[in-house]
Each structure stands twice: as structure tokens, then as C-alpha cells.
Amino acid sequence: MDLCSGIQKMRVGQQNLQGAVLEVPEGRGPLCQSCKGICSGFLPHSWRKACTVCGCSVEDHGPGSDLDDDYNMGRLLADSKYAYLTAKVKGFRVYKRNRMVVTNPVVSRKDPTFDTITYDWAPPGLTQKLAMLYMKLLPKEKRPIAGTEGAGYRRRQLMRQLPVYDHDPSKCHRLLPEDQLQAMQAFVRLYKEAVGVGEVTLPAMGGAHPPPVVKGEPKNGKSLPVQPDLTALTNTNGTEDCCQTREYHCSGCGQLAPQDSPVVYAEQAGYARLWHPACFVCGECGEALVDLVYFWREGRLLCGRHFSQGIRPRCSGCDELIFCEDFQKGADGRVWHPDHYCCWQCSQILTVACSCPQTPAPCP
Ligand SMILES: [Zn+2]
Ligand SMILES: [Zn+2]
Ligand SMILES: [Zn+2]
Ligand SMILES: [Zn+2]
Ligand SMILES: [Zn+2]
Ligand SMILES: [Zn+2]
Numbered sequence: 001m002d003l004c005s006g007i008q009k010m011r012v013g014q015q016n017l018q019g020a021v022l023e024v025p026e027g028r029g030p031l032c033q034s035c036k037g038i039c040s041g042f043l044p045h046s047w048r049k050a051c052t053v054c055g056c057s058v059e060d061h062g063p064g065s066d067l068d069d070d071y072n073m074g075r076l077l078a079d080s081k082y083a084y085l086t087a088k089v090k091g092f093r094v095y096k097r098n099r100m101v102v103t104n105p106v107v108s109r110k111d112p113t114f115d116t117i118t119y120d121w122a123p124p125g126l127t128q129k130l131a132m133l134y135m136k137l138l139p140k141e142k143r144p145i146a147g148t149e150g151a152g153y154r155r156r157q158l159m160r161q162l163p164v165y166d167h168d169p170s171k172c173h174r175l176l177p178e179d180q181l182q183a184m185q186a187f188v189r190l191y192k193e194a195v196g197v198g199e200v201t202l203p204a205m206g207g208a209h210p211p212p213v214v215k216g217e218p219k220n221g222k223s224l225p226v227q228p229d230l231t232a233l234t235n236t237n238g239t240e241d242c243c244q245t246r247e248y249h250c251s252g253c254g255q256l257a258p259q260d261s262p263v264v265y266a267e268q269a270g271y272a273r274l275w276h277p278a279c280f281v282c283g284e285c286g287e288a289l290v291d292l293v294y295f296w297r298e299g300r301l302l303c304g305r306h307f308s309q310g311i312r313p314r315c316s317g318c319d320e321l322i323f324c325e326d327f328q329k330g331a332d333g334r335v336w337h338p339d340h341y342c343c344w345q346c347s348q349i350l351t352v353a354c355s356c357p358q359t360p361a362p363c364p
Helices: 002-018 066-077 128-136 149-161 178-194 304-309
Strands: 086-089 092-095 100-106 113-119 195-197 199-201 263-265 293-297 300-302
Touching (some): 066 086, 066 149, 149 304, 178 195, 178 293, 178 304
Antiparallel strands (some): 293 300
């Protein structure tokens, strides 16, 4: 209910951010977290995904709300085979993010008190015990505990890895002409076929539990069993008895994956592969694949950003993928939409150098 009014509010906000006409309220946006002191508050550019005050990115200024993220993720997973992780709320696809609240009694005092930790996200369909084991295997600064550095990391990486304008043409800063729109739609089909959401379970258990098709939420963690499926473990063809001692190795680091320690499986990569939770990272940027959203391409795990860039060039000006054929290439390998190859200060197209003092190559 208030979810929807929140979504409406958020959509208006995004339009302001990306539309050509900008009405910036007198209050600026959040301060930049990467150049503290220089930025007087986020001031959006009409098409660069950057702050006009300091030049840093949107995500450097603190991402929007959880609701923005859930809405964007809902859009991403809709029409994919992971649509079961979303719910339709008044016409919007919203991500059913699995929050986890862990309550531990504090026994040091006379009257017992409770210590509550909220995880902004936890792998779905696990018992709390297994989910906690998973969290312990992540680097501390990447655990998505509400209000901590790890929660901020998750939010920034969601924006960075899964920009909404990679898969939703209506979120690009301008309307695409028909031929480019068709090219983008073809790309989005590829994107949605390649997207996967990793499964956390014990080694040997990958694929043992097909995605839940159940209606209604599992309330007590019992409804999605994580008990080892012994038939899969022991007698696949009636003669093998070696499986009890089978060793599992991480496809990331090659090290052993203990049988009692959760790992991540990626269906698109096949169940012969598994990863330590901390090794489930993008092969290009090395960042943790937040919320386990991955893309599998040519034998590599990638984040959405790097999957997309492997297929279409990305403009260093507006950060959107380029669907026209006549783009500008720089000597350093960067590319731009023809009209985005311009000076930050005077906006002159830099095929002819402008006279601004110390104008470097066009800023990203
Ligand atoms: Zn700024
Ligand atoms: Zn900045
Ligand atoms: Zn590993
Ligand atoms: Zn990446
Ligand atoms: Zn551009
Ligand atoms: Zn200039």
C-alpha cells in the first residue's frame, strides 16, 4: 500500500534525475562519499550519471532507497526464469527481497535482553543456521547488515552492477530511435536469458531443490528443506560408494569446499561447478555479485555491467550502452555517443579541441 506510493514517488525522482529538464529543489542531494568536503550536495547532470558539482557518480552520493532497489530488481527479474523472486504489487514487479532478522539473547545481565541484527538481504530458501554460516563466510565489510558499511556496499554495487538503463529502455536518458530501440530489445532478451541468481546450499546439493513454485511465504524456514538429499549423495547408479568421500573444489580459487560449509551454485554454469561464498565475484571487476545475481558468459561469472559491456559498448559520458553504429572511439579504448564526446565545461564536441583551460580527455 505505502509500497506503491513509494514507488510512484521514486519514479518521479528518477525522471528528474534522467530527464532533460531538471528542476532541482533548493536542497541539494546527498554529499559525495568519495570526495568529502568538495561536494556541496548532489546536483544531477542532464545526461551524465554524475554530479555536476564534483563529477563523481550517482552511487558515490549514496544510493536511493531500498524501495528503488526492489523496484529495479523486480524489473530486472521479471520475464526471466527468476520471476518467482518477484511479486506483482499494483501492476509493478517488485523484488521479494529476503530480509533476515536474527535475535540473540544477551546473557550478561540479570534480565535477559535481546540483541537483534537485521540483514538487508539473505539468500532465500535457507534455514537461518545455514544463512548465518553463509554470512560468516563473506568478508566482514561485505555482510549486508542494516546500517553498516556492508549494507552500503551492497546498495552501491546493486547500482553499479545492475544499472536499470541496461535493461529498461524507458530508463535511458532519451528516447531511442526505432532501429536502436529494436537493437536494445534484442540485447535485453539476451540479458534476461543470461541472468541467474546463485543458489546457496551445501556441496553436492546443487540443483537438488528446484526453485520454489509455492504460493505464500515460507514462514518458519521449515518449508524449504535443506536436509541432504541422500539419494543424490550415495547411490546414483547403485554401485558407487565413493561419493561419501568426494571432494569439492571451488571454481574460483580451486581450494577445497568443505562438505559442511555452504557454497554457491550457478545453474547457468552447470552443477559441476560451485564457489565459496567469498569467491562468487565478477570475473571482470572482482566485486561480490550482490544478491547472488550473476551472468554466465564464455565460461566466466560476470556482473550485469560487465556482461553488458562484453556485448555492446558503453558510453563513457552517460554510462548507457550504445546501440548506434557511429560512436566515437578514444585512443584509450573508451567510447562515447557522438554527442557525448564533449567537454565537461563548455560542452563542445571534442573532435575539435575546445579552449577551456586544462581540458583533459572527456571525463567519464
Ligand atoms: Zn557531488
Ligand atoms: Zn564527489
Ligand atoms: Zn574459493
Ligand atoms: Zn563486474
Ligand atoms: Zn552517452
Ligand atoms: Zn571546453
